[in-house]
Amino acid sequence: MATDENGKFGRYGGQYVPEALMAAVEELDDAYRRYVLENEDGFVDEFRERLRDFGGRPTPLQHADRLSERSGFDVYLKREDLLHGGAHKLNNALGQCLLAKYMGKERIVAETGAGQHGTATAMAAAHLGMECEVYMGERDINRQRPNVFRMRLNGATVNPVTTGRGTLKEAINETMREWATTVEDTHYVIGSVVGPHPFPAMVRDFQSVIGEEARRQTQEKIGGLPDSVVACAGGGSNTMGAFDAFVEDESVSLVAVEAGGSSLDVDEEAGVAPNSASLATGQEGVLHGARTKLLQDTAGQILESHSVSSGLDYAGVGPELANLVDEGRVTPVSVDDDAALEGFHRLSQLEGIIPALESAHAIAYLDRADPDDLGDSVVVNLSGRGDKDLESVVEETEKRDIGNAPEMGVFE
């Protein structure tokens, strides 16, 4: 769905940012309309060409034989894990870095949670010869060390964010502050379909290549549309990327799998929601530039979210997804930490694919869904690969009783 002229998706979205950023947001909106929507100066052609040659698009749509056998319906994996960098994040990072270049900006800043967006941005910036700084929560730096090294190898500076719990929310706060200081020569490559307009629409457009390819590929493989599309949802960029091409196809169910964390209950006293299920349990509010569904206490203070996967660990969600949920077009479901780890091990064992912990939530949902709801053919967006998660998977698996986990003890 397009936004209205004020950048709203129904009641959600908008531009709730400090005045210092408004000029930049307006400039970006203008550039988005001209280059991305109208292909001025051949922007879209260059973007597609770079996605193909540098990124490795199109990614395959693979029939997951053993997972299908187990599930009782046909599972097709959209293999975004095979995109350069190992996650769907490059689609957006490359799009925004290229757009910044068309706009004449010299410098890139970005936030990152799991490090996948930071990594993709560092790669895109190096590829296009731009200076890049990435803000990352201290806790996430510890959880996702391989990605920190990858960013540095590509020439980016990684700045630790020490406020709050040191996860994605704080990293976004800090990047917005940094952007407010350097806004005249710097573009903020936001990593998801969140933030002030035009970010949610623009990031969706850069990511929508996922669903466009999947739609064409299912037609080639099964001669029609899938019955459902399943994707994990944190901020929601892989979700909207996978869903966008199917939103008008009413026969296709769209299922957003959120992180159920350790519990869906909120500990208001401690200011903690031990999950990241803002679509299913959040309340309407305003955060990071947009009106959307948020994990917040009754006064409106934002709660600390939790998920075993850094990439889903966020108290908000994209405004367009919030609207699609209100309209009944997207169904939000959730899968807890334990189940996500089970899903991680299941895909690794059955298909020889180690998924990102984020994507493992979508895999885990296949086991929990009522097969009647999903239908006979299901596209699952495998948004990223799990190499970055190996350390935390070993640690988290050891802490729990995960039925299908292999022996994870370290050899002495």
Place this chain on the structure above:
Amino acid sequence: MSRIDEVFEDTEAAFVPYLAVGDPDVESSVAYIEALARGGADVIELGLPFSEPIAEGPTIQHAVVRSLDAGMTPEKFFEVVERLDVDVPLVCMTYYNLVYQYGRREAQRASERASGDAASSEEPGPEPFVRRAAEAGIDGFVIPDLPVEESGPLRAACDEHGCDLVFIAAPTTRGDRLTAAVEETSGYLYVQARLGVTSARDDVSDQTTESLDRLAEYDIPKAVGFGISSGEIAREVVAAGADGVIVGSALVDIVAEGHESGESTTEVAERLEAKARELKEGALAGATQRAPRPERP
């Protein structure tokens, strides 16, 4: 004419201090705000802490954390405002989510009382927050994450309850945006002295003088904030054309130092009062050096 309008009418150069309410606790905070009034504050900006203060630098971020850790809530904030023994206009500075949630919660309670049905689909909006704030004694609002474009409902609520709504003009605010900010603001225009976030600085940015030059033609009180840390800087900023100075981080620094070194509330209050006096005197000294203002019609 609002109480804030009267202040800018009466004084040659207004001193507008900011403190985060509840930092480091309610009792100290009340003493500190009253000390600023004794030191010569003309208007006081009272921060209602929000967990995601994206416009603030480290000093005020830490103040927000101290206040929230000590249990600050919107209702406690209003209770502090009611208790304050000060005779100057008070401006509530906070982020839009707290304003919005206050109304949403009230609407939810009302609909539960009415029928027990699901929450009404009617947009609750910012009116209940503004109503409660006005009752408590708040004269105006600054909401740094609410640009003019999104401010319609809050503007309407402020008009209904006789409150001012202050907009910010940043160094990047030019052309139509500047005109809109000047037209929509009331009380004063908050002129952001430099790009970036709040913090105490020891120089005057070229961006400040450029902004004041750009704004000279507009007949609206201009209060400059972001980076003013001493009487000397206050003097320079006013001499460059400001009608007032807004000072936050330099005062919050005093609160933070006092908290960390275990100073008594009285000692910290005395230091704040002295600092306020320095800033007010600096501002007044600047007014004598200011180029004569164009006659107001």
